Amino acid sequence: MLERLGRDRPRPSGRTAVWLVVGIALVSIGTGVAAIVTQPTIGTTGALGELQAAAEFSGTVVGFALLVAAWGMRRGYRLAYVAAAILVFLSAAHGVAQSRLLSVPLVVVSVGGLVVLVFTSERFTRSSSLTLDATQLGALIAIVGVFCYGTAGTYALRAEFSNVQSVVDAVYFTLVTASTVGYGDVHPTSDGARLFAVSLVVLGPTTVAVTVGSLVGPAIDRRFSRTGSRVTNGPxxxxxxxxxxxxxxxxxxxxxxxxxxxxxxxxxxxxxxxxxxxxxxxxxxxxxxxxxxxxxxxxxxxxxxxxxxxxxxxxxxxxxxxxxxxxxxxxxxxxxxxxxxxxxxxxxxxxxxxxxxxxxxxxxxxAVVGATLEGESEREGAGEKER
Missing domain, CATH: 3.40.50.720 (NAD(P)-binding Rossmann-like Domain)
Structure with a gap:
């Protein structure tokens, strides 16, 4: 009987799950922005303090990623559903790590979102048909490798850099240098550190350019091909x-x-x-x-x-x-x-x-009968004219 009640109980629709993910995304973005300008209710130091500081900024990134996942869920993609479930869990973890009273709503809606996503799993079954060729896979591995190389190298040489004391500082310097932004607030103070920074300047933009080209190029080609096909086939x-x-x-x-x-x-x-x-x-x-x-x-x-x-x-x-x-x-x-x-x-x-x-x-x-009888009628008409 309990199993029958479970089957008969109305379940959330796919549209409800999508809008709930959008709501969690907006709450995550708002909480992340608010966390930057407020003090934590529970202050921590050391590794926990670094985690808390990172959660203040990455929570906003998770929110924007959830918006992308919601778009994919709206189209029924299974991959987007899985990504949304992972990101909703991360948003709840960010709310806990931020250690603020204002992050309590984020934790509550994220936990509720996970429950809804569990009950709407069968609503999202469309295959994304996402396949990567060897070039694209190699480009992704390369960009991850450069990021890890920059972060590990900067942290290992932190004594030879100004203002590098934590892993977060190393990540910041890697992203700023590899993207050629170069704010100048962190700079090398030895020849070895300068050579390391030069290697990041060379490897970073090159790897990003190759990765973007290999991933976006085929999509652009397909778009042009599709446009040309539609022009050829008619409006x-x-x-x-x-x-x-x-x-x-x-x-x-x-x-x-x-x-x-x-x-x-x-x-x-x-x-x-x-x-x-x-x-x-x-x-x-x-x-x-x-x-x-x-x-x-x-x-x-x-x-x-x-x-x-x-x-x-x-x-x-x-x-x-x-x-x-x-x-x-x-x-x-x-x-x-x-x-x-x-x-x-x-x-x-x-x-x-x-x-x-x-x-x-x-x-x-x-159509066949009409064509046949129409031909017979024409011959009968022609015979009557001859007579």
């Missing part, structure tokens, strides 16, 4: 948004054609189909987004944001599921609902709420 009405509920080989050509004229979101329960569509989008620039889930599930349709759709195209490939999906879509939106009907069920689907139900086989039969 795309970006104000039109079509949600396709279901996907199979029969309807694939319809989805491809729609993507050349409007923004398309495909909802499919098949992870393999989703991966194929995402690879096809990267290859030919088709404007297709993918959401993995049951097209007849109300919570999935909520994530698909049917309320903003210009039209809904139902094509699950199963006659019975088409009916359920049409009913669910009609409950979620007033937009035009078009469905591919099979086995003469067009009338039933229109009664279920579809604006247009099309039977491709029936259309093909009518």
């Amino acid at each position: 795309t009405d970006r104000s039109a948004r079509v949600v396709v509920l279901g996907y199979d080989e029969t309807t694939a050509r319809f989805v491809t054609a729609l993507a050349t004229r409007a923004a398309v979101l495909v909802v499919t329960p098949d992870d393999d189909v989703a991966s194929r569509l995402e690879r096809a989008e990267q290859a030919n620039g088709a404007a297709i987004d993918v959401l993995v889930g049951d097209p007849s599930d109300g919570s999935i349709l909520e994530r698909a944001d049917l309320e903003t759709a210009t039209a809904v195209f139902v094509a699950t490939g199963d006659a019975a599921r088409n009916g359920y999906t049409v009913i669910a879509a009609r409950e979620a939106t007033d937009a035009r609902v078009v469905v591919v009907a099979e086995d003469g069920r067009a009338d039933a689907l229109e009664r279920a709420g579809a604006d247009v139900a099309i039977d491709p086989d029936a259309l093909l039969v009518d």
